[in-house]
Amino acid sequence: MRRGAALGLIALAVAMALAVPIRQRFEPSDADMFAAWRNGPAKAEVTAIEAYLEREKVGRVLPLADLLRSDARWRNCQSAEPFAVPPSAQWPAMAGTLRYVREQLVPAIGPVRVVSGYRDPVANACFKGAKASRHLRFAALDLVPVRPIPRARLIEALCGLHARTGPRFAVGLGIYNATRFHVDTAGYRRWGGDYHAASSPCGGGT
Numbered sequence: 511m512r513r514g515a516a517l518g519l520i521a522l523a524v525a526m527a528l529a530v531p532i533r534q535r536f537e538p539s540d541a542d543m544f545a546a547w548r549n550g551p552a553k554a555e556v557t558a559i560e561a562y563l564e565r566e567k568v569g570r571v572l573p574l575a576d577l578l579r580s581d582a583r584w585r586n587c588q589s590a591e592p593f594a595v596p597p598s599a600q601w602p603a604m605a606g607t608l609r610y611v612r613e614q615l616v617p618a619i620g621p622v623r624v625v626s627g628y629r630d631p632v633a634n635a636c637f638k639g640a641k642a643s644r645h646l647r648f649a650a651l652d653l654v655p656v657r658p659i660p661r662a663r664l665i666e667a668l669c670g671l672h673a674r675t676g677p678r679f680a681v682g683l684g685i686y687n688a689t690r691f692h693v694d695t696a697g698y699r700r701w702g703g704d705y706h707a708a709s710s711p712c713g714g715g716t
Contacts, residue, residue: 540582540592544575547593555595562601568608576624577604577651580633590633596648603649604628606695610679611651615693618671619655619664625690626652640705644682650694652686664689669712672700685711 538546548556556578563569575593584592596604616622629637629645644650655664668691672683676698683700684692702709 540579541575544579544593552593552595558598559595559601562598563605563608566602566605568605568612571608571612572622572624572651577627579624579627580629581626581637581652583637584633587633587636590636591630594628594630594633596628596630600648603644603647603694603696606679607649607651607693610675610681610695611653611693614671614675614679615653619659619667621656622653623656624651625654644694644696647696649696650682650692652690652692654689654691659689661689664691665711672712676700683710683712 556574559578560569560574563574578593578595580590580592580594581587584590611622626637626645628648629639629643631646634643634646639645645652665685668683668685672681675681676683680695680698682692682694682697684702684705685700686692686703699707700710700712701707702711
């Protein structure tokens, strides 16, 4: 009986150890999903936008998969597609934003990671984005710092940067919860978590 019980416990332990990898196989990562999507029906469009960003010398500022992903939380929104390619007329807007990220933002706060890029109207509505969101125009990115930084310090750095460079580069700056923030180059303005200027941690009035 003891031998049988021991064998039973071993079998149970093996089954539990294998359970997690088996479940994970049914939930591919965003990177795997993007690779499959870009080599499917979207291949021509993805190849075209990738070539455009390379020609504009901004192709390696941030991963293309993140620029074309609606939001890192897309699985919470059944109506939203995880990836989409915006109309080609909108591509120059992102080129400008990527230059600002590379030349102004990263030197001020360090490396950043994209948590929301281009949103089509369905995705924007699902994530409760502003009706005139610059994400719809492929001009905006929601970002978080790669390196840990206290929220107060991040706000100080972002507000200072916006005051110095915002008017010159037509920067929109939204600061949300924790360390998530929004940057675009589609008009000088600022706002907080309710999308109003008055709630901006940098001070209202713009």
